[in-house]
Amino acid sequence: MAITAAMVKELRDSTGAGMMDAKKALTEVDGDMEAAVDWLRTKGLGKAAKKAGRTAAEGLVGVSVEGGKGVAIELNSETDFVAKNEQFQDLVGGIAKTALGVDDIEALKVADLGGKPVETAVTDAIATIGENMTLRRMASIAGDKVAAYVHNAAAPGMGKIGVLVAYKGDDEGFARQVAMHVAAADPRPQALNEAELDPAIVEKEKQVQMDIARESGKPEQVIEKMIVGRMKKFLAEITLENQSFVVNPDLTVAAAAKEAGVEITSFIRIAVGEGIEKKQEDFAAEVAKAAQG
Missing domain, CATH: 1.10.8.10 (Ubiquitin-associated (UBA) domain)
Structure with missing residues (x-):
């Protein structure tokens, strides 16, 4: 090729x-x-x-929470200049609120927004603002309670990164700190814990680590022991509960949650232009x- x-x-x-x-x-x-x-x-x-x-595209992520449900939507634009446009921001906010009443992005596109389908509202905005836009993604979360955080906020409820955290407990401030952690963590958490991690991700990383270890020329029995330690470190790095909490690095997120009397049940994170x-x-x-x- x-x-x-x-x-x-x-x-x-x-x-x-x-x-x-x-x-x-x-x-x-x-x-x-x-x-x-x-x-x-x-x-x-x-x-x-x-x-x-x-991040490789412009636009905004909008989040909206009502009771035990939270949604995040991504509306892309061609330039960051348009993302600062008040009409564009109003559209993002309106779509995010509308998303609370639907289950997926296809339903969102045909849902009513100001007397017209959302996809028509986006098309009209393209004609008015003069720049292409795409309603790219929608993600939803549900739980006893939901906390939200937006990073690099352009306006209330919208920014470059949107995070929603579902939780049990009464400390909303702590739950929001966890949402901030999810936005900032590097590497970003791929799952709440090891049990919820995609087995394919684990297997792929294991194979990569084995190939790296073999490059060293060490015997297979030594490599196997090396892999156990490396995979343990990998799993700790990409599962939210096992990451060092950004607010208090001496504690894992799970340990900090226990101290706060909070149980994190799920989370979602959307960054503008991710993967584009x-x-x-x-x-x-x-x-x-x-x-x-």
């Missing part, structure tokens, strides 16, 4: 790897982008885990040169 400049650039942007390393990785795996990320990690040449959730590659007008000449050999 021919390795193009665009492919090299995409891999560099997502992993932070060098130009020639990115090209070599893609060549080794016949252009498979996901396999190339793993190849770079195996060789210690990439920073995929740090870059995986990078922002289109560039020109590729760097050095990338094109590398891709052409």
